[in-house]
Amino acid sequence: MRDVLDPDSDRGRVYRSLVGHPRESAGRLADRAGLSEAVVRAVLKELAAEDIVMTTGAGGAEESWEALPPTQVVEALLQRDAARWTALRQTGTELEQLYRFARRDAGHYGALEVVEDAARVLAVSGQLQRSARHQLRAIDMPPYSGTVDHYLGQEALQRERMADGVVYRTIYHGSVCDDPIAGPNMARMIAAGEQARALDDPPMKLAIVDSELAVVTLAADDHPGVVSLLVRPSSLFRALSNVFESLWRLAVPVTTTGTGTQLDARDRQILTLMASGATDDAIARRLGLGRRTVVRRVAVLLAGLGATTRFQAGVQAARRGWL
Incomplete structure (x- = not known):
């Protein structure tokens, strides 16, 4: 539908001609657009089906056509993307909740626990996966600090849990394929059955186990390394879950098979x-x-x-x- 606004496309030429010359016949439109009458009639049929033009004559040789107002056509285009913008707005609202909660003193918010020890941060990841009964949702993004052995251990645990029936859904940062360790790890997990999507710039590193626990991993503010925020069922937990689902809808599915690196x-x-x-x-x-x-x-x-x-x-x- 978007190409109807492109003056170089057949649909764009026909629509533009009708905008400037109302109640024209297909033959006259063909002359104005520089197209054959058969092509113009086919285009008019498509545009009429999409409520972009309409007939104003009796049909046959005397049939004439009229363009619907451009503002109406543009509005239809905008409405087609409305769901996507709604998801973006929802994500922004939920991230604002996260922003506020993450800056509160953990001692005053019982659902939140801060983990700063690097060894425990890694241990929490394994504990999350072992406790999952139904699904694990994750957002994976740089920095990729794990060693080869860490990734191999993660792969073995993930394969074991997927064999137990746990569904893994992961949103990867768009640059993951460029990482020599994380990229191949992603490809192997997808081949093993992981559902994966990619997003150019996810807002956080996140893992959510069932409806019980979420872990947000962030760069530490006052020392090198990272800290993890353990979030138990609460309004903050629901916000994080909604953020993931909104981003999942916006992300692009990743596949390890394709049409090849060369495209004719x-x-x-x-x-x-x-x-x-x-x-x-x-x-x-x-x-x-x-x-x-x-x-x-x-x-x-x-x-x-x-x-x-x-x-x-x-x-x-x-x-x-x-x-």
Whole structure:
């Protein structure tokens, strides 16, 4: 739908022509847009189905067309992204709660315990996983301070717990693939069954076990190293749980399989048009391909990128340097 505002796209040319020349026939629109009448009629049919244009004539050769107001079209585009913005706002509100709670004296908030000893911080991670009965949700982000042995031990414990039926859902920092230890660890865990997503800049390192305990790990303010905040069931715990779920919806699925590191020119064009919001029909017309070919390639690209929507595919492709 977004490409209707692009003056270089077929849909954009037709819509722009109608905005400036109301109640035009398909033939006249074809002349103005520099397209064939068959293409214009196909575009008009698409735009009418999306409530962007409408007919004003009796049909047939005398049929004429009218554009809906641009403000109405733009509003429809904005509403399409409304859920995403709602999630962002919700995350901001919940992080504000975390900000306030984290700066209160732990002695005055019974649900919060501060752990500063480095050895105990690592021990808490293992205890969390061993106590999980249903699921463990985590946000993993730099600094990656664990040794190779630490990661191997973590992998063994995670495999054991997943074999027991514990579901692992992890949001990784977008740079994880560049880390020589954390990157391969992530790939092995995904292959073993972990559900993983990536976000460019998560706000915190977090682990949540079932509905019982959350651990926020932060850089210490007054000495080197980190501190962990252990949060038990409370309004703060619910805020952290909501933050995770909001970020999970915003994050992009990560897959260890894909279409390969090389992308041919045609697939790159398809991905670019997908990310701009173009429909399969619009992509087919723009690239001179059959619609079935486009549908097939879109499905392959979505699967290869581990994406469930065209927006996610665009983000994944951009992250991999394909666009």
